[in-house]
Amino acid sequence: MVDVSLDNLDAVVAQCVGAISDASSLDSLLSLEAEMVGKRSPFTALQKSLGSLSPDERKSAGAQLQAARQRVEEAFATRRTSLAAEHRIAVLEADRLDLGDVVSARVRVPVRAGHPGIISLTQESLEDTFVGMGFVVADGPEIETDWYNFEALNIPPAHPARGMWDTFYLDIGEPETVLLRTHTSPTQIHLMEEAVAQGTLPLHAVMPGRCYRRDTPDARHLASFHQIEGLVVDEGITFADLAGTIETFTRAFFGPDITSRLRPAYFPFTEPSAEFEITCTICRGAGCRTCSQTGWIELGGCGMVDPAVFAAVGIDTDRYSGFAFGFGIDRCAQMRHGIADMRAITENDVRFLELFS
């Protein structure tokens, strides 16, 4: 750097400002700063030499020197700011994650779409089977009153048969008047009431849906499960129609080597009543843990509609008779796919779910 004197201050300042704006890094700017305005710089030396001047000359020379020095320092500050910004951009650029690579790596992974679960698929297939047999599909509410779930089905309060269904009651209205339906049979009542009101008897319908019971989950039971109800109300319907319908359904749905049997049972809303069993599909009738070594699995209950139920909905029993059945959709899924333990259906294990895609 040239010597600084009071005569060449402007030229020196211009030279310094040029060098400062050419500095290409913060480090080189730092050494330039030490060289130009540091303790051993010509500016500082000139400053010290002013002591030999008269007070008036010193004042005027000091002011010129200070102004010059200030212009140089401002040039340093400006350049420092822009070099710091350039440095930050360079660091960010170096650290930049190339998302292009990440994204293209991700899209190469096949996208796995969901699909209806085994219960929905089984329900659809059951509906198709029954529609093929001449039934229509109807729906009913999951939240029911005591009347629909019990009383209209010939189960008055305190009737011992209420013990057959461990009920979840809802905290609505009078105690134990509103509940989660324990079976799909209350939908029979809705359907018959509607048909009577609209004059649309006869009825040939199936009614699938979710049911709830305070049952402890095990290989054949869940607390929330599904049933499909069947109801036929027509002239001249007999028990033979019921038995024929059950056997036709069993072979159509499970295949020709699976058969059904009816065993006497009791349901307050049917008389006579039967339990409807099919060959256990896990052991093909040989006996296993799932069927408790019997070779048979209970799918549901059935029977001829009890006259007390027809009376509750105002159907003329001199003209009409009917049969009803109700069985487990989850149990059907279990038997159709050979699932030894029903709890697998609710565990959401992807390996299990993928078996039924």
Ligand code: FA5
């Ligand atoms: C009934 O629920 C009667 N409403 C069936 C009926 C309808 C009889 C019409 C007569 C006329 P039950 O409680 O037995 O009956 O249940 C019928 C079927 O539902 C059972 O055989 C079983 O397949 C299924 N099921 C019952 N409870 C459960 C449960 N906790 N988990 C899974 N499936 C169940």
